[in-house]
Amino acid sequence: MCSCVVCVYGDIQEPPPKITIDPNGEVPLDSGGGSEGAGANVEVVTEGDVLVLTRDNFKHVIDTNTIILVQFYAPWCGHCKKLAPEFAEAASELQPEGLHLGKVDCTKEPELAKEYLVSAYPTIKLFKDSQPVLQYDGVGSKQGLVDYMRTHSDPNYTPGASSVLQLTDANFTSVINSKELILVDFYAPWCKHCLA
Numbered sequence: 001m002c003s004c005v006v007c008v009y010g011d012i013q014e015p016p017p018k019i020t021i022d023p024n025g026e027v028p029l030d031s032g033g034g035s036e037g038a039g040a041n042v043e044v045v046t047e048g049d050v051l052v053l054t055r056d057n058f059k060h061v062i063d064t065n066t067i068i069l070v071q072f073y074a075p076w077c078g079h080c081k082k083l084a085p086e087f088a089e090a091a092s093e094l095q096p097e098g099l100h101l102g103k104v105d106c107t108k109e110p111e112l113a114k115e116y117l118v119s120a121y122p123t124i125k126l127f128k129d130s131q132p133v134l135q136y137d138g139v140g141s142k143q144g145l146v147d148y149m150r151t152h153s154d155p156n157y158t159p160g161a162s163s164v165l166q167l168t169d170a171n172f173t174s175v176i177n178s179k180e181l182i183l184v185d186f187y188a189p190w191c192k193h194c195l196a
Contacts, residue, residue, distance in 0.1 A: 050101050050102065051102035055111055061102060062127050066129060069100075069148070070124065075107060101145070126152060
């Protein structure tokens, strides 16, 4: 748990760079021009090559990227501060491959933190096909993040064998009786709390 109370930043001399995301999914477009009004491009601020996600652009960014790694953080958190340069370097290395990393400042976007059940910082979630599918629990290094994204974005990737058994009415009693100790997870596939 982070013991930081205050984070002090120096004066920012110029606004952060911005990119826009085409409603048809092209990322990024040049930041000049762009259409106005309904159906217009969604503006996304970047810090380096990391997409800064807000409630206004989150869904669009997640929906227009087949796979994206998102860090939910708090600027005062010491662990988040330590991870920031590694995350930025990983984003820079992956960006030419069309793989994107994004971040959500949970102090500014508490609704997103609540929606994705963020209870600790940093929390890093992998989104595939617009859904959070995994929580990153790997090494907090540039190489660890890069390897993770390359592995999970590979179309030939298949997860390793699982020791999780799917219990049904037909096998429940026999499986439970065959084990000395067993942990059973009762869940609802439509429940986002269960899927988190």
